[in-house]
Amino acid sequence: MAVKPSKPKRGRFVLSCFILIFFLCVLASINEVRFDGFLQFGRCTLLNNSRSATTTTSQDTRILIGILTLPDQYLRRHFLRLVYGTQNPEGAKVDVKFVFCNLTKEDQKVIISLEIMQYNDIIILNCTENMNKGKTSAFFTSLPEIFNETKNSPYPPYHYVMKADDDTYVRLNSLVQSLKTLPKEDLYYGFVIPCGSMDPFKHYMSGMGFLVSWDIVEWISGSDIPKKHVEGPEDKVFGDWMRWAKRGMNRYNAKWSMYNYPDPPSVCSHELWPDTIAVHLLKNQEKWVKTLSFFNHTAPLKESKMYHIH
Structure with a gap:
């Protein structure tokens, strides 16, 4: 004959169930499931966690570096992938993309398609290849259309966008630390030209590598000012836009942490030194090797029985 549980035992059982349900709901809330009320109907309710995801992501600095180069510069791109892919900046997500205009040769279409399939780091603009007839304008104008509509991506897609030359070595961690x-708004950052000037409001930032905040990128895309003034030295033209529209009022002159390679000496150059964000005019492999060696770029290389490098 079954014995009915006593009331005290039944009460302890109910209390244990209550505590167990409460514990499971609290545990679930850690994984972005919110406990809806105080055991309301004894269930947990899954909430949309987009706000928390946006909050977390918005605290991370996101930087896009567009390296303007030419379709046929295959070896240069592969080398730069090594240079930038072996850097690990702290506190930021940095994407490096290679930028050029429409492809014109069959071999370009095949080889660059392979590059895109492998690396996904190429932007092809709808323009004819040029240096000072609107390529930089086309680059900045295209970015909102490319990145603002990306599904499930944070806004802005990047806090900063940098235009850089393919003969510039950007030390990503130094760049991130300086930012x-x-x-993150109305920022215009770079090396002031002419070289003898330190006034970023009177002059403009060198094309070796200048950076702006995303709101300026969006302004460029929608404003008539850039559309009406396209041709000319691309960095000077960009500076004209900023001056005429009174944009980029937060200006940062990164001189002399950005400079030209010291050989040959010039008013825009000085010797390599530790406090460096970018070095420009690395026109050949010898200059690249000397620069990378000076900054001990390969220091993170781990020891292995598979190789010996003295």
Whole structure:
């Protein structure tokens, strides 16, 4: 004959169930499931966690570096992939893309398609290849259309966009550290030209590598000012846009952490030194090797029985 449980035991059983349900709901809430009320109907309710995801992501600095180059510069691109792919900046997500205009040769279409399939780091603009007839304008104008509509991506897709030359070595961690205290809006950053000037409001930033915040990118895409003034030295033209529209009022002159390679000496150059963000005019492999060696770029190489490099 079954014995009915006593009331105290039944009460302890109910209390244990109550505590167990409460514990499971709290545990689930850690994994972005919110406990809806105080055991309301004894169930947990899954909430949309887009706000928390956006909050977390918005705290991370996102930087796009567009390296303007030419379709046929295959070896240069592969080398730069090594240079940038072996850097690990702290506190930021940095994407490096190679930028050129429409392809004109069959071999380009095949080989560059393979590059895109493998690396997904190429932007092809709808323009005819040029240096000072609107390529930089086409680059900045295209970015909102390319990145703003990306599904499930944070906004802005990038806090900063940098245009760089393919003969410039950008030290990503130094760049990120220099941006830490700078605003994420209305920023215009770079090496002031002419070389003898230190006034970023009177002059403009060198095409070796200048950076702007995403709101300026969106302004370029929608404003008539860039559309009406396209031709000319691309960095000077860009500076004209900023001056005429009174944009980029938060200006940062990164001189002399950005400079030209010291050989040959010039008013835009000085010797390599540790406090460096970017070195420009690395026109040959010898200059690249000397620069990478000076900054001990290969220091993170791990020891292995598979190789010996003295």
